[in-house]
Amino acid sequence: MKTASILGVHFHAVTMQQAVDVAMSRIRARQKGYVVTxxxxxxxxxxxxxxxxxxxxxxxxxxxxGIGIIYAAKILGEELCGKVAGIEFAENLVAAMAKENxxxxxxxxxxxxxxKAGENLCKKxxxxxxxxxxxxxxxxPQTAVDAINACGGADVVFVCLGAPKQERFMANYMDEIHATLFCGLGGSLDVFAGIAKRAPKIFIKLGLEWFYRLLCQPSRIGRMMKLPKFLLIVIRERLFGGKRK
Structure with missing residues (x-):
C-alpha cells in the first residue's frame, strides 16, 4: 500500500472500501494487527x-x-485517497463482518x-x-485482556479508550489477547449507543464536522484551535523542512 507522510506519520493511501477489504483479508487469514485513525x-x-x-x-x-489531515497532505504534496473517518470505517467493517458471522x-x-452499542449494532x-x-x-489493563479472553476471544476488538491510551493498549497487549484485529476508535461507542450524534451529512460532506461539534459544544474551542496551529506547522514544514519520508 502506498503511504503519505504527514510530519512523520505514515498514512495509508486507501479508500474506505480498500481499508475494509484489507481489514477483512487480515481477519480471514488470522493475521494479527491493529488499526489507528x-x-x-x-x-x-x-x-x-x-x-x-x-x-x-x-x-x-x-x-x-479528519479533514485537517487531507488539507495537510495537499499542502505537503502527498497523495491520499480522501478522508477515512474511524466511525465510518468501523460501521463498514461491522457490515462486512456480519455477512460472515x-x-x-x-x-x-x-x-x-x-x-447498548453492541445491542444496536447487532440489530442493525x-x-x-x-x-x-x-x-x-x-x-x-490486564482486566480488559482477561475480559476479552474470558468470552472466548473475538475476530475484532473495537478499542475505544481515547488517544494515546488505546494505541498503547493495542500495541502492548495485542499478542496476549485471543483476537485478530484491533481498531482504535476513540468515542465511537457513544455514537453507536445513541448517546452522541454525528454531524448532519451536509456538514460531513463539506468537511465541516469539526465546526458542527464546536456549535454543539462551544467548550471545545480550545481543542479546535489546534487545527489552525497544526496547519501552520505543516506549511512551515513545506516551506522550510522539506518532505519527511
Missing amino acids: PNPEIVDLCCRDREYMGIVNRAALVLPD MRLFLLGAKPGVAE YPGLVLAGTQDGYFTD
Whole structure:
C-alpha cells in the first residue's frame, strides 16, 4: 500500500472500501494487527512523543481521520485517497463482518455504553456476533485482556479508550489477547449507543464536522484551535523542512 507522510506519520493511501477489504483479508487469514485513525491532534502528539509515533506507524492500517489531515497532505504534496473517518470505517467493517458471522468485542466508554452499542449494532447488522463488552473504567489493563479472553476471544476488538491510551493498549497487549484485529476508535461507542450524534451529512460532506461539534459544544474551542496551529506547522514544514519520508 502506498503511504503519505504527514510530519512523520505514515498514512495509508486507501479508500474506505480498500481499508475494509484489507481489514477483512487480515481477519480471514488470522493475521494479527491493529488499526489507528489519527487526526491532527494525534499527529501533534506523535511529533512530541517519538515512542508513540512508532506505535502509530507500526499499525496495519493508518487511516486519515479528519479533514485537517487531507488539507495537510495537499499542502505537503502527498497523495491520499480522501478522508477515512474511524466511525465510518468501523460501521463498514461491522457490515462486512456480519455477512460472515464474525465475532466483535467492544472495549471502552462508560459502564453500560458498550452493551447498548453492541445491542444496536447487532440489530442493525443481523449476523454479527457480539462476543462481549468491557467498559473503559479499569485501572489495570490486564482486566480488559482477561475480559476479552474470558468470552472466548473475538475476530475484532473495537478499542475505544481515547488517544494515546488505546494505541498503547493495542500495541502492548495485542499478542496476549485471543483476537485478530484491533481498531482504535476513540468515542465511537457513544455514537453507536445513541448517546452522541454525528454531524448532519451536509456538514460531513463539506468537511465541516469539526465546526458542527464546536456549535454543539462551544467548550471545545480550545481543542479546535489546534487545527489552525497544526496547519501552520505543516506549511512551515513545506516551506522550510522539506518532505519527511
